[in-house]
Amino acid sequence: MIQIIPSIVIRDGKVIQLTKGDPNSQKVYKDSPVDLANRFYDHGMEVVHLVDLDGAKRGRSLNYHILEAISAHTPVKVDFTGGITTDGDLSKAFEYGAKYVTAASIAITNKKEFASWILSYGREKITLGADAREGKVEMRGWEKKTNVDLFAHIEYFYERGLKYVKTTDINKNGSMEGPSYSLYQKIIEQFPGICVLASGGTTQLDQIKILSEMGVFAVIVGKALYEGQIRLDDIAHFLGTVNQ
Secondary structure (H helix, E strand, O other), X not given: OOEEEEEEEEEOOEEEEEEOOEEEEEEEEOOOHHHHHHHHXXXXXXXXXXXXXXXXXXXXXXXXXXXXXXXXXXXXXXXXEOOOOOHHHHHHHHHOOOOEEEEOHHHHHOHHHHHHHHHHHOOOOEEEEOOEEOOEXXXXXXXXXXXXXXXXXXXXXXXXXXXXXXXXXXXOOOOOOOOOHHHHHHHXXXXXXXXXXXXXXXXXXHHHHHHXXXXXXXXXXXXXXXXXXXXXXXXXXXXXXXXX
């Protein structure tokens, strides 16, 4: 059964969404992160994907206080990401209430360090963030391109015990154009048993049903929720149906 995980993206202390990773496309939402997390939980979503975009761009997490507020004042489990580049950063994220951590840039700049986290903290708690544009992984909040091939990148950590990978087709993110079904299908086929968290482009519950039928572990939904393309009541009904 697929999980639906809403994203809360933080930039300059505000909740925002971007289109195709373009920083100039930013749209700000007035809701507080805590209120959003409680609303999502009330509609059946038990995990939120909290993105510290400031931290991702700076190379060190900056919004631990928001992580702490959500963890302390809501029942949701937080998957925290953005600027986790040292073992100290990782420990701090867990101390402030994260149940899971998704790390991306460190997996490129220090592969051995990230691989060690999978062993040290457990494969249930560590997710590889591997967001790509046209097959090449990008880092630092999608502001830095690399020549790292997405599938070779996943394979390296898959061979070292990786269980969870969060993948965004950056060209789909916030575009409301639909998910990259073929990308997720290829990952599932190439890496048996891996749990894919699909991100970017999802605008309809029917698309989530297709991802579920494909064997996708979870779908991360952002702009479609904030813009009302997918209604919270419809998600609650869908989750209630599949959980029966």
